[in-house]
Amino acid sequence: MTAKKKIDLSNMTSVIALLALxxxxxxxxxxxxxVGNMINILQQVTVIAVIALGVNIVIFTGGIDISVGSxxxxxxxxxxxxxxxxxxxxxxGVAAALVIGVLCGTFxxxxxxxxxxxxxxxxxxxxxxxxxxxxxxxxxxxxxxxxDGFRWIGVGEIGGTKIPVQILFMLLFYILVFYLxxxxxxxxxxxxxxxxxxxxxxxxxxxxxxxxxxYSISGLGAAIASVILVAKLNSAQSTAGLDYEMDxxxxxxxxxxxxxxxxxxxxxxxxxAVIMIVIRNGLNLLNVSSNLQKLVIGxxxxxxxxxxxxxxxxxx
Amino acid sequence: xxxLAGVNTNYEGRIIYxxxxxxxxxxxxxxxxxxxxxxQEMNLLKNLTVAENMFLGRxxxxxxxxxxxxxxxxxxxxxxxxxxxxxxEKALVSSLSVGQMQMVEIAKALSFESSIxxxxxxxxxxxxxxxxxxxxxxxxxxxxNVAIVYISHRLEEIMKIGDRLTIFRDGKxxxxxxxxxxxxxxxxxxxxxxxxxxxxxxxxVASGEKLLEVKHMKQGKRLKNLSFYARGGEITGFYGLxxxxxxxxxxxxxxxxxxxxxxxYIKGKxxxxxxCEQAKRLGLALLTEDRKNQGLILEFDLNRNISxxxxxxxxxAFGFDGIKENENNQRLADAMNVKTPSxxxxxxxxxxxxxxxxxxxxxxxxxADIIIFDEPTxxxxxxxxxxxxxxxNQLKEQGKAVxxxxxxxxxxxxxxxxxxxxxxxxxxxxxxxxxMKHITEELIVGFATGTKKTKGVxxxxxxxxx
Numbered sequence: 108m109t110a111k112k113k114i115d116l117s118n119m120t121s122v123i124a125l126l127a128l129x130x131x132x133x134x135x136x137x138x139x140x141x142v143g144n145m146i147n148i149l150q151q152v153t154v155i156a157v158i159a160l161g162v163n164i165v166i167f168t169g170g171i172d173i174s175v176g177s178x179x180x181x182x183x184x185x186x187x188x189x190x191x192x193x194x195x196x197x198x199x200g201v202a203a204a205l206v207i208g209v210l211c212g213t214f215x216x217x218x219x220x221x222x223x224x225x226x227x228x229x230x231x232x233x234x235x236x237x238x239x240x241x242x243x244x245x246x247x248x249x250x251x252x253x254x255d256g257f258r259w260i261g262v263g264e265i266g267g268t269k270i271p272v273q274i275l276f277m278l279l280f281y282i283l284v285f286y287l288x289x290x291x292x293x294x295x296x297x298x299x300x301x302x303x304x305x306x307x308x309x310x311x312x313x314x315x316x317x318x319x320x321x322y323s324i325s326g327l328g329a330a331i332a333s334v335i336l337v338a339k340l341n342s343a344q345s346t347a348g349l350d351y352e353m354d355x356x357x358x359x360x361x362x363x364x365x366x367x368x369x370x371x372x373x374x375x376x377x378x379x380a381v382i383m384i385v386i387r388n389g390l391n392l393l394n395v396s397s398n399l400q401k402l403v404i405g406x407x408x409x410x411x412x413x414x415x416x417x418x419x420x421x422x423x
Numbered sequence: 424x425x426x427l428a429g430v431n432t433n434y435e436g437r438i439i440y441x442x443x444x445x446x447x448x449x450x451x452x453x454x455x456x457x458x459x460x461x462x463q464e465m466n467l468l469k470n471l472t473v474a475e476n477m478f479l480g481r482x483x484x485x486x487x488x489x490x491x492x493x494x495x496x497x498x499x500x501x502x503x504x505x506x507x508x509x510x511x512e513k514a515l516v517s518s519l520s521v522g523q524m525q526m527v528e529i530a531k532a533l534s535f536e537s538s539i540x541x542x543x544x545x546x547x548x549x550x551x552x553x554x555x556x557x558x559x560x561x562x563x564x565x566x567x568n569v570a571i572v573y574i575s576h577r578l579e580e581i582m583k584i585g586d587r588l589t590i591f592r593d594g595k596x597x598x599x600x601x602x603x604x605x606x607x608x609x610x611x612x613x614x615x616x617x618x619x620x621x622x623x624x625x626x627x628v629a630s631g632e633k634l635l636e637v638k639h640m641k642q643g644k645r646l647k648n649l650s651f652y653a654r655g656g657e658i659t660g661f662y663g664l665x666x667x668x669x670x671x672x673x674x675x676x677x678x679x680x681x682x683x684x685x686x687x688y689i690k691g692k693x694x695x696x697x698x699c700e701q702a703k704r705l706g707l708a709l710l711t712e713d714r715k716n717q718g719l720i721l722e723f724d725l726n727r728n729i730s731x732x733x734x735x736x737x738x739x740a741f742g743f744d745g746i747k748e749n750e751n752n753q754r755l756a757d758a759m760n761v762k763t764p765s766x767x768x769x770x771x772x773x774x775x776x777x778x779x780x781x782x783x784x785x786x787x788x789x790x791a792d793i794i795i796f797d798e799p800t801x802x803x804x805x806x807x808x809x810x811x812x813x814x815x816n817q818l819k820e821q822g823k824a825v826x827x828x829x830x831x832x833x834x835x836x837x838x839x840x841x842x843x844x845x846x847x848x849x850x851x852x853x854x855x856x857x858x859m860k861h862i863t864e865e866l867i868v869g870f871a872t873g874t875k876k877t878k879g880v881x882x883x884x885x886x887x888x889x
Contacts, residue, residue: 290742292734299731302720309679309717310732310785311703369722 120414121363121378128382132389139392146269148381148388150339153277154332156380158351159358160284161212161328163376164321166359167288169301169368170226172322174215174233175355178329179348181237182208183336187250187343190257197257205330211237212326216319234352238345245345253341261338273335280331284324285373297321301368357404358383361411382407427458427541427572441538457538461528461545469517474499476516477531502530506560522549522665529557533564540564541572544802546580550664551868558584577831578607578805611805623837626816630840631655633691634824635707635793637676640685645671647848649685653793653824658815660839661828663871667845669828670712673795677709678702689793703732708791710782712798712828714775718782721771725763725781726752728770732789755784760810776807783814794818795826800834812838832864844870852877 132139158175165172182204190200211233218229263272288294296317299307308314329348337343362379364371386407390400426434426447437444440456447453467476474496475482483491483498499512508526516524525545532540546554561571561584575581581588585602590613597613636652645668653659661669675682678696687694689705696702702709711717719728726745729752730737737748752766759780763773770778779799786794796815800808815825815838829835835842840859844852844867852870854862854877869875 286742292738292743295727295730295734295743299720299723299727302723303716305717306720307731309677309699309709309711311699311789312731313698313700369720 121361121375121382125378125382125385128385128389132385132392136389136392139389142269144388144392146271148384149274150271151384151388152377152380153271153273154336154339155351155354155358155383156377157277157280157328157332157335158348159328159355159362159376159380160281160373161325162352162355163359163362163364163371163373164284164288164297165226165325166356166364166366167297167301167368167371168318168321169304170219170318170321171356171366172212172215172230172325173227173352173356174211174230174237175325175329175332176348176351176353177234177237177241178208178211178326179333179336179351180241180345181211181244182330183333183343183347184241184245184250184345186334186337188244191250191252197254200257201334204334205327208326208328208330208333209323210326212323212329213319215326216322219322220315220318241345241347245343247345249342249344251342253338258338258341261335261340273339276331276335280328281373281377288373293317293320298369301370303369354380354383357408357411360408360415363411363415365415366412379411427453427460454535454537457536458541459532459535459537459539460541460543461525461532462543467516467524467527470515472513472515473503473510473519473527474512476527477502477512477534498534499530502534503527505533506530507556520666522553525549526553526556529560533560537569539570539572541574543574545573546575546577554580578610579833581610582607623812623834624816625837626820628656628820628822630657631822631824634689635676635826636688636691637672638686638688640672640675640682640687642671642675642680642682642685645848646675646682649845649848649850651843651850651853653826655792655822655824656819657840658819658825658827658838660835660842661826661845662832662835662842662867663830663845665830666847667871668848669845670797671848672845673709673797673826673828676702677707677795679709703789703791706790706792708732708786708789708794710779710786710794710796710799712801714778714782715771719770719778722769724769725756725761725766725773728781729755729766729784729788732785736788752784752788755787756781759784759787759814774803774807776803776810779803779807779811780814783811791823793824793826795828797828798830799827800829800831808834832867836862836864836867842867846871846873849873851875 129139138144158179162172162175185207186200186204189195189203190197215226215230215233218224218232219226259272260276261273264270265272265275288297296307296312296314299310299312300314300317304314332351333348336347340347358379359371359376360366360379361382362371362375362377364375364379383404386404387400390403395403427438434447438447439445440458445456447458453459468479471479477499478495483494485491496512503510503512503526506526506529508523508530510519510523510526516527519527526549529542529545532542545557549557561573564571573581573585582602587599588602588605588610589599590597590610631654633652634655638650640646640649649668649672651659661672663669671680674680675685676687676696678698678701687696689707694701694705699709715721720731726748730748734743736751737743737745739747749766756763756766761773761780761784762777770781773781799811799815803811815827818825819840827835827838829838841853841855842859842862843850844854851873852867852875854867866875870877
């Protein structure tokens, strides 16, 4: 069996799991089926799905990025300061957020590729630094009061329909990454690094460059998610994005990405994120406490990893 | 053999051991019965000592249940002494050379007091001296009534120590004969399934210009002021024992490792090699000794492996094109005679010889014209070996500079147009031109062991040094 077919297959299993999940929840709680709830789910998915895709590129290389949650908080606060407190154009604010996200990610990448730090440790440091910077900058304040134009990013609807605009931004990011991964050298090299970093380097590929780019894109994903989040909530908080890295990594795993690197798909990540949110949404509708929800999500992650491990074993 | 040792437990057929039928269910069970195997790939834990490795999982204990270190080290020493090995039982395995690790594996197998010992290519990484020691041990074991199953691609070894010989080809049984009744040529023809008239075919091509020249390469204690060159249309051989620094030299030239000082000239132009990427751009290719870990991405299909070094052959204006990639790669794979049902096959499912051909395809796809083969035929069967030689000759005919690092003396002598011999990081011998005609094994081994030196090898170096 080929690598490509295997990915397709794992995609299908997560899609089937998602459909089964929807059917079960619909039967248990009819309110799940309403259009309103579906749009609600989509709105909740965007932020996690965008972060997860960035993180997933890092995971494809065999690395990990746990700093994305903190970067959401940090970039949001910087953007809030620029737009609300400095009164500058939202365009500048958004641009600054994206640039800072990319820079934080690039910093991670340089630490990992050039200074050979463990990805977990390097991004753990960034997780703490970015959160600390956000808390210091915000100084306990929540930055609110944005123009309608800016808020459109988070709450706007596509002309006449009820489909949220943020979905478009998410799709744009997904299509861009999909193109990079599937049709540019970038994608091949990213997967190859995860498959065998040494062999890739000895094939004359600038491994360090591509690893750094992976972390940069992960930072960019966090920044895009942050813009959507601030626009949606009409507020920037220093604690925004707390624990999002866990949801993002869980989405990747549920979507069929191997944490060993080398395998996984772009759209699988999206399906993984949707499964996460659907489970949460369903449990909410069924009045399950958020404490218990954590436990359920944990079990789902475990099952997804087990399924991946079993698949790899039967493959041998 | 994996079936016999209890590694692969999914098999058909019957195993008769000491007159009764048994089922091989696990390695431990087979070991209890007295069947142990020494694998070609080392199965040692690098962060443990030699003694710990030998008694892993069955360490002797004191009455209080603590590990009896003294007894363990003593027993390990005794076993190592019995094979005349001077490896310290307390040394960490990570500090040993590949050859030494092999000796530890052998000592470990002896410790099980097995009645059958299976050795899978035990000498592929040993020096001549170690090989001789191993043969002595095998002779002794034979006297102790131990059955030895000795798997080898090296026919000379079979002639030397074998009593009875069974030949397999492509997973099929071919013949079992007494070694005394057969010649090496007959063996070869049974293995390849056809008569091989010329095992090392040599093609005569007019030599081209110096495509690669290296001067005064130094790297710590491993490379001591090495100079060499390689011409287009020639196969330049590098012979030496394990640890002579040949691999290190090639890696430095290819930009995979840094070096302290030295000059590299590609097509006459001085280059400062900083990365493999740069080396590739300049037309260099390195086919590493360790195909599985450094040459291929085993979990990926052949298309992805072949395209890795140069994706441009699969790109259109809009981006990557899978059909174009497959067509281009198929052409290369056909030219190299890669045996696979499709390029969608994973690299790990191919035999060693075919994997090597895939790596060659990868570099041909990248348009390399200085191609360094590091032990290109290690661990591949005779038929595939002959094909690799043919490919090297083809590359030579195309005017490419082929560099071959080899530890097999006959191969090195048979294939190369010029030979450099290295010993402990130094260049001890250069054989070229007329000298190639009266070259002897003794001479080369003399260079490789450092007992002889070509006059003037380092003369032009020392002038500058002083």
